[in-house]
Amino acid sequence: MSTEMSRRSFLKAGTAAAVGLSVAPATMLGKAKKKPLVMDRKLRILGVGIGGRGAADLKAMEEEVEIIGLCDVDWKYAEHVFERYPAAKRYNDYRVMFDELLDKVDAVVIATADHTHAIIAAQAMAAGKHVYCEKPLTLTVYEARLLTKLAAKHQVATQMGNQGSSGAGTRQAIEWLWNGEIGEVRRVDCFTDRPIWPQGLEKPELVEPIPSTLNWDAFIGPAPMRDYNSIYTPWNFRGWWDFGTGAMGDMACHIMHVPFKGLKLGYPIKVQASSTPVLTDCCPSAEMIKLTFPARENMPKLALPEVEVRWYDGGFKPERPEGLPEGVNLNIDGGCSIFYGTKDIMVVGCYGNRPYLLSGRKPEVPHVLREVTTSHQLDWVRACKEDPSIRVPSASDFSEAGPFVEMVDLGVAAVRLQALNQILEWDGEKMEFTNIPADATIKIMKKDGFSIKDGHPTFKKTYTDPVNAREFAAGLIKKQYREGYVLPDMPE
Numbered sequence: 001m002s003t004e005m006s007r008r009s010f011l012k013a014g015t016a017a018a019v020g021l022s023v024a025p026a027t028m029l030g031k032a033k034k035k036p037l038v039m040d041r042k043l044r045i046l047g048v049g050i051g052g053r054g055a056a057d058l059k060a061m062e063e064e065v066e067i068i069g070l071c072d073v074d075w076k077y078a079e080h081v082f083e084r085y086p087a088a089k090r091y092n093d094y095r096v097m098f099d100e101l102l103d104k105v106d107a108v109v110i111a112t113a114d115h116t117h118a119i120i121a122a123q124a125m126a127a128g129k130h131v132y133c134e135k136p137l138t139l140t141v142y143e144a145r146l147l148t149k150l151a152a153k154h155q156v157a158t159q160m161g162n163q164g165s166s167g168a169g170t171r172q173a174i175e176w177l178w179n180g181e182i183g184e185v186r187r188v189d190c191f192t193d194r195p196i197w198p199q200g201l202e203k204p205e206l207v208e209p210i211p212s213t214l215n216w217d218a219f220i221g222p223a224p225m226r227d228y229n230s231i232y233t234p235w236n237f238r239g240w241w242d243f244g245t246g247a248m249g250d251m252a253c254h255i256m257h258v259p260f261k262g263l264k265l266g267y268p269i270k271v272q273a274s275s276t277p278v279l280t281d282c283c284p285s286a287e288m289i290k291l292t293f294p295a296r297e298n299m300p301k302l303a304l305p306e307v308e309v310r311w312y313d314g315g316f317k318p319e320r321p322e323g324l325p326e327g328v329n330l331n332i333d334g335g336c337s338i339f340y341g342t343k344d345i346m347v348v349g350c351y352g353n354r355p356y357l358l359s360g361r362k363p364e365v366p367h368v369l370r371e372v373t374t375s376h377q378l379d380w381v382r383a384c385k386e387d388p389s390i391r392v393p394s395a396s397d398f399s400e401a402g403p404f405v406e407m408v409d410l411g412v413a414a415v416r417l418q419a420l421n422q423i424l425e426w427d428g429e430k431m432e433f434t435n436i437p438a439d440a441t442i443k444i445m446k447k448d449g450f451s452i453k454d455g456h457p458t459f460k461k462t463y464t465d466p467v468n469a470r471e472f473a474a475g476l477i478k479k480q481y482r483e484g485y486v487l488p489d490m491p492e
């Protein structure tokens with residue numbers, strides 16, 4: 001591949017197919033130099049999406065990395081970060097930065113709006129780069145599967161930004177579970193106090209002028225183009241289907257991690273959801289989702305029977321477990337998960353924080369999980385520097401985070417399919433709902449249209465034209481990308 005061709009590849013072809021590595025084996029060059037098993041220099045990185053959480057991620061690793069390039073679509077919002085790292089080259093389109101710098105770095109840190117995580121991470125990994133990507137890893141089940149497989153194929157070090165997975169609370173809660181301290185679990189209830197950002201809105205009609213400091217086209221990325229309105233970015237993208245996954249996608253990646261890992265959940269077989277009104281563009285204000293998992297292979301001290309996992313957000317909480325003292329708030333740092341075991345009930349806070357058993361016991365159990373003694377971000381830097389032959393994966397390596405996010409994305413998809421009025425059956429391997437009737441249709445509310453005139457209420461809901469439900473569902477599992485954005489093929 002000529003240098004010129006590789007420089008233009010991301011913008012022109014928009015495909016990682018064009019970034020296959022063309023590295024001549026060292027022996028062919030005559031001077032075979034043995035690579036150390038642990039990198040003996042600083043990790044060279046690019047940062048994409050740096051104005052918000054990305055700033056904190058970079059700060060957490062700044063002493064152990066060399067930041068070569070930084071990209072943000074909003075140069076005003078991101079100014080403080082560009083200024084903090086003056087040596088880094090600045091961009092407002094990641095594709096241009098990748099064309100110019102990807103082959104000069106080891107790794108990419110991604111903290112953009114959620115809808116661009118998958119394409120950026122996939123293209124980076126296809127070029128052999130390690131990836132740290134904020135949660136939720138992806139918007140769709142397909143994207144999550146793809147990132148899992150690309151990470152394995154390219155043997156790169158990966159980490160999702162659910163930092164609680166590296167924490168002491170997560171480790172303790174999972175070790176209690178695995179040691180059989182609460183017995184078999186057939187029910188888990190989870191909730192978050194989010195959204196704290198706007199949701200349940202109709203699509204804004206006002207078209208605002210695009211600020212000169214914002215690359216709106218690059219923000220839209222693989223999503224369908226839409227007019228600019230300041231409601232979408234920064235921060236509020238979370239509440240819009242094209243850019244985010246609502247409160248569940250945002251917070252379940254923290255709160256449901258202990259259930260997913262601790263109970264080895266894997267693929268659900270059934271899902272159902274209900275919520276406040278589902279609109280075409282914006283996520284609903286409050287949701288309830290139930291996922292059913294089949295029995296899994298038992299562990300030495302823990303049987304894993306079929307289990308129902310419920311999710312609540314938008315102000316709703318699960319019922320209080322019997323025995324929970326009055327006055328105790330179940331909300332620990334943004335939510336919690338409640339494990340109903342045959343021997344005890346365990347409550348675990350958001351990020352795995354402060355787990356406790358309702359019996360009041362504090363079991364001493366053998367440590368079977370690795371203790372992360374640095375930050376979540378630095379543990380990933382460590383993994384990046386280790387040769388794949390000796391690498392200890394980070395706490396939220398994509399081999400685990402990918403399947404976990406598939407579950408989260410599936411729950412979010414079920415919210416958008418609730419008008420079908422059925423319990424959806426799911427084939428995880430095939431990434432398909434198996435019981436949506438071939439002729440079922442679905443229509444989505446565009447406007448609520450409720451008004452009161454002269455004291456009389458008027459109900460005037462308007463809907464999209466009905467579309468085939470199977471096709472609509474398939475589009476929630478694998479999204480169409482806008483021209484110029486092409487995912488690498490799914491590895492075998």
Ligand SMILES: NC(=O)c1ccc[n+]([C@@H]2O[C@H](COP(=O)([O-])OP(=O)(O)OC[C@H]3O[C@@H](n4cnc5c(N)ncnc54)[C@H](O)[C@@H]3O)[C@@H](O)[C@H]2O)c1
Pocket residue numbers: 048049050051052053054071072073074077078092093094111112113114116134135136161162163218219221233234235236250
């Ligand atoms: N792990 C955590 O505790 C935690 C906390 C907050 C946010 N997050 C995650 O971090 C990500 C960012 O969230 P945030 O709250 O920082 O949002 P934000 O809007 O405050 O910051 C996102 C930044 O990315 C930029 N951006 C958006 N799309 C981009 C693109 N295509 N290319 C380059 N830059 C782009 C924005 O301009 C902004 O500077 C989200 O995925 C979110 O879920 C994680």
